[in-house]
Amino acid sequence: MSQLTGPVPDTVFPRLGWVDDLVVPALREAVGALPAAEARVAGYHRGWTEADGAPVESTPRRGKAVRPALTLLSALAVGGSARDALPGAVAVELVHDFTLLHDDVIDGDALRRHRPAAWSVFGTSAAVLAGDALLVAAMRAVSDVPCRSAAAVAELVGALMELVEGQSADVAFEEAPAVSVPQYLGMAGGKTGSLMGCACALGGVLAGADGERVGGLREFGRRLGVAFQCADDVLGIWGRSRRSGKPVGSDLAARKKSLPVVAALAGEGAAARELRALYASPHPLAEQEVVVARELVERAGGREAAEEEARRQLAEALRALSYARPSADVYRQLQEIAWAMVRRDA
Numbered sequence: 001m002s003q004l005t006g007p008v009p010d011t012v013f014p015r016l017g018w019v020d021d022l023v024v025p026a027l028r029e030a031v032g033a034l035p036a037a038e039a040r041v042a043g044y045h046r047g048w049t050e051a052d053g054a055p056v057e058s059t060p061r062r063g064k065a066v067r068p069a070l071t072l073l074s075a076l077a078v079g080g081s082a083r084d085a086l087p088g089a090v091a092v093e094l095v096h097d098f099t100l101l102h103d104d105v106i107d108g109d110a111l112r113r114h115r116p117a118a119w120s121v122f123g124t125s126a127a128v129l130a131g132d133a134l135l136v137a138a139m140r141a142v143s144d145v146p147c148r149s150a151a152a153v154a155e156l157v158g159a160l161m162e163l164v165e166g167q168s169a170d171v172a173f174e175e176a177p178a179v180s181v182p183q184y185l186g187m188a189g190g191k192t193g194s195l196m197g198c199a200c201a202l203g204g205v206l207a208g209a210d211g212e213r214v215g216g217l218r219e220f221g222r223r224l225g226v227a228f229q230c231a232d233d234v235l236g237i238w239g240r241s242r243r244s245g246k247p248v249g250s251d252l253a254a255r256k257k258s259l260p261v262v263a264a265l266a267g268e269g270a271a272a273r274e275l276r277a278l279y280a281s282p283h284p285l286a287e288q289e290v291v292v293a294r295e296l297v298e299r300a301g302g303r304e305a306a307e308e309e310a311r312r313q314l315a316e317a318l319r320a321l322s323y324a325r326p327s328a329d330v331y332r333q334l335q336e337i338a339w340a341m342v343r344r345d346a
């Protein structure tokens with residue numbers, strides 16, 4: 001199978017116009033209802049406004065909005081309507097934005113979605129508070145639904161706690177002398193899989209699906225999230241363009257334990273030994289060391305292992321999706337999105 005960063009067709013990451021038509025106005029309403037200072041930071045972070053609050057004139061640097069698409073399609077998959085699932089779609093995108101705002105503060109990352117990260121423009125306190133406000137807005141979105149709100153809130157709360165646990169593990173990995181592939185997969189399941197699983201499960205819950213179908217959707221999203229994180233880690237080292245608006249190589253420079261590195265560090269050969277020595281230094285890697293590390297990770301088999309894991313998780317995701325008994329048409333649409341998420345190049 002081709003490398004994850006290989007050429008992909010233009011249509012590979014379809015922006016679903018009907019999803020944007022439903023979700024964007026609802027998101028604007030939710031963000032507009034935040035306190036003014038937090039709304040301003042959130043509007044900038046979402047790519048709607050400039051730092052001074054003026055609307056963005058050029059092509060907006062927006063996120064892919066894949067989580068809301070998963071929620072709405074999951075509702076359709078079980079015979080429900082996209083409109084019923086809209087509060088869930090809004091909630092998962094608001095939570096996603098909250099996590100990105102906080103993550104950039106935690107990592108000190110200066111770029112997000114190809115623009116200066118919100119904390120670097122508005123300050124750390126403002127970015128943290130905007131993230132907090134988005135989290136509260138997400139809870140409000142699911143608690144305000146006329147029926148099934150208790151199940152929807154429970155779904156979101158469960159995912160949020162796992163998300164925090166996954167992020168916490170990721171931070172701890174930075175100081176850990178060794179991380180195993182199973183430990184990495186547990187972290188990715190929490191950090192990325194939990195919210196994607198929740199995105200899909202919420203679609204089922206809000207459409208009134210039974211537990212078995214909701215479970216299939218949750219597992220589909222969760223596995224897809226892990227596959228997506230594995231692919232994201234590969235892009236972070238070998239991506240051709242800037243993924244998530246971050247410089248390629250920044251993970252290596254920060255000596256992050258991304259999956260290709262974890263797999264390579266566990267190897268036996270000379271390349272693995274050299275990589276272990278390089279990663280043993282407490283300092284960020286210099287530009288030339290990043291080049292050397294990239295080469296060593298590849299020679300030690302880290303890239304192949306991460307790509308293989310992404311494919312394995314994707315196959316498991318699609319197997320789980322069948323337990324939700326989606327219609328053939330919606331299965332095909334979710335399958336296309338799933339493929340696009342793992343084979344994207346940015």
Ligand SMILES: CC(C)=CCC/C(C)=C/CC/C(C)=C/COP(=O)(O)OP(=O)(O)O
Binds near residue numbers: 066103191
């Ligand atoms: C509690 C806490 C702070 C958790 C942080 C967890 C975290 C940062 C997970 C990263 C997940 C990820 C791959 C995001 C990119 O999504 P994307 O490519 O869909 O982004 P986009 O919306 O910009 O397209």
